[in-house]
Amino acid sequence: MRKIFGFHGGIHPPENKQQSLRTPIADAGIPPQLVIPLSQHIGAPARPVVAVGDSVLKGQMIAGPAGFVSVPMHAPTSGNIVAIEDRLIAHPSGHLARCIVIASDGRDEWIEHSGAADYRDLDKADLINRIRNAGIAGMGGAGFPTAVKLSLKPDTRITTLIINGTECEPYITADDILMRERAQQIIEGTKILSQLIAPEETLIGVEDNKPQGLAALRAAAQGCALEIVEFPTKYPSGGEKQLIEILTGKQVPSGGLPLDIGVICQNVGSTVAVYDAVVHGRPLISRITTVTGEGVAQPQNFEVMIGTPMSYLLEKAGYRPDNNKRLIMGGPMMGFTVPTADVPIVKTTNCLLAPSETELPSPPPAQACIRCGMCALACPASLLPQQMFWFAQGKEFEKLEQHNLFDCIECGACSWVCPSNIPLVQYYRASKAEILQSRHDNEKSGHARVRFEARQERLEREDIEKEAKRAARKKAAEERALAAAQGGGEEDPIQAAIERAKAKKAAQQADAGAGEENEQEKLEKAVTTTRKRLDTASAKLEQARADGSDLVAALQTGVDKTRTKLEAAEKALHDYQQEHA
Amino acid sequence: MTLMRITSPHAHGPMSTSRVMQNVLLATIPGIIVLTHFFGFGTLVNIFWGSIVAVACEALALTLRRRPLGFYLKDYSALVTAFLLCIALPPYSPWWLIAVGIASAILLAKHLYGGLGYNPFNPAMAGYVILLISFPIQMTAWAPPRGVGELPGLLEALQACFVPSTFDAVTMATPLDLMKQNNSLLLEDLWAQNAQFGRWAGIGWEWANIAFLAGGAWLLYQRIFTWHAPVAMLASLSLMAALFYDGGSSASGGSPLFHLLSGATMFGAFFIVTDPVTSTVSVRGRLIYGALIGALIYIIRVRGNYPDAVAFAVLIMNFAAPFIDHYTQPRTYGHRDTRGEE
């Protein structure tokens, strides 16, 4: 037996999987219209290669990949292209996105296609090409292009290939039923992947709440060089990072990829898609989606064409709209609500959950955080959710990042256990978005912050230097004001360092009593330049205020400092004039 | 039809703050029964009157702070404070003492800091210490246990509370007092000469401690809190007692068992140290927090000027909790080092 490692935290929410497992996978059929978003994956949206009015065959490519990290789209059935336009899609933000709309002709006529006679004869490049051309993107949720994940540099060594059959989210049974009914295809797909990336070991990880799926896999895997690993059910063991820890005891470094520790993960759904692509030459045009919840009369799994409107699929399962107020794509822990049932099923739609109000009640108002720490006990990332909540409320973004906000996988375990019903994940999501937005803004404004910090630091250092020399001769003090004024500017840090060196040299020379002749001139120049800088800085401040930029505070300090500097320079000039009058 | 848009997670676990508080209240019942059995109705009257004052104070504070009354009263936190403080107070305390204590706990220690969740100090213990400092005589007047002195009846208990001038209180030194004041007797003789001592510690006290331990164990079983802080506290208290026990000479501070079953040890371990709001959050932090409280309790019991030490020890460590938290942050997944040492 293989050693099973645990992971920190986790919860045991009611599974609610039985409802949708009572019947085998049903065919959802051909909807009259299919809406295929050009972006169903991470990366660049695909580019249409058809035009309105074209007729297409089932499996025909209708949009090509736009770059390396992108996937093509194919027609799920035969019909006519009736529109290429922006449509509402299933996305947390509920936004519009470009879609290709196909009116199906009901004939479901395939384009000519063929698979490899024996995939063992194919080389790596050929295999990857087939996977890429089939438009496969991670079907477990994120939708990362599979071909990209599998394109390894020649010297990369993979120790472990993990096929993820965990499906830890409550309600969802798409992978479970796939294992029960298509174990052979999963195993064949796994072998293909294994041949492609040549790992030292190949594991299929499955939670122990899927005994039938496990049995089917074990039967299909007889005599294969792969191991089917069963481990205790706990949410979120299907999270990629958690699964890797369970099976290997290793953790993916923060901000890194599984690849960094020699691991590649694939979901069982994607594995079957790889099998279909390589063995049958079939692109990814349909998937298994669980339709469940008390809002449907017959919860079950469907084989459904990509682009099928959710409303069509719900009808197939006996939708009861009066019993359903919210429609969730995905599971109850990490899924998101869709704005209407008219959005299409995409490659990552593993579940359509239509709960009744009694089943998943609307969240009650949050009570105070009593710091009970249950959230921290439940957090699979070993974060301190209550502290992050505190900082998120106060918008203390720096503290949030120190508390590793970005290692939060948004699994929802903390919110689930929180006795005070605080929507913790909501706070983290909002904070992440805000931090990313401000990072983005900063980059846009030409790395203003970096420049500003460099400048701020320099000004401070100059202040210190000044302090140290205050006891020196009066003339030297005048020189320093001059030097400091010359050292300023909006240049980059390197330039600043050079300037600083120059200023220092100038100050030293001044200390040594050199350059007395044009003293007056220098001081005058110092006053002018500093005044100019003050003007520029003030203008920038105004601009920032108008834009509502978060640099206002920093700019304000800058302006104040420059103003002080100007006063010093003016005073120095004045003193000099007095002395030499 | 418009669909509801809310963000994940959409499911929620069975635990609620009100339930946590209700469970804490329930878990005090065995201890209250034992206290009542051995010391009479005093504690019950304390709790009865204290709860009324607590709810009134909470309502007042919420009204002043313009918070919805019903919603916040439902969290039961005011009742928990009342129960905890009233259990700690001597039975047969006068009404004003209880009222001052509860008002300090709820108005000062809790709402002045921003209400439930924001209070750095355990309200019940803060109220207790304020009383102890202001009214040391009343606060150290503990009744003799059943079998040693006469137990007042229910009517007398009510009289003691509401018309204290007409009640003639009988009080007696507690076993902890006797232990502290002892400097000439072997423990064996101390036991023999004072009727208050029972088998392991004081009569009544030992069973009260066992009852609070039972209540605490039940809460632990309900996963209301984790074992770390209470176990660490009891372990360090026992360790300190064992170190200075010296077999029972006149200089002995008492056996570990004596300390475990005396005063507010178990009550403190399971009902005060586990107060989530004012303790530490990480597992390591809770071990440290509990252990330090245990050590402090021993030191204050044996060396300090006050009879019991739980309240002081807890308040001191409430103060230290944020610092402990800062240095015991867990290691995040995928990070090599713990945080908190930036």
Ligand code: SF4
């Ligand atoms: S679970 Fe909720 S109440 Fe408890 S500490 Fe976490 S955020 Fe606070």
Ligand code: SF4
């Ligand atoms: S949502 Fe984030 S903070 Fe909450 S339990 Fe999951 S990983 Fe931890």
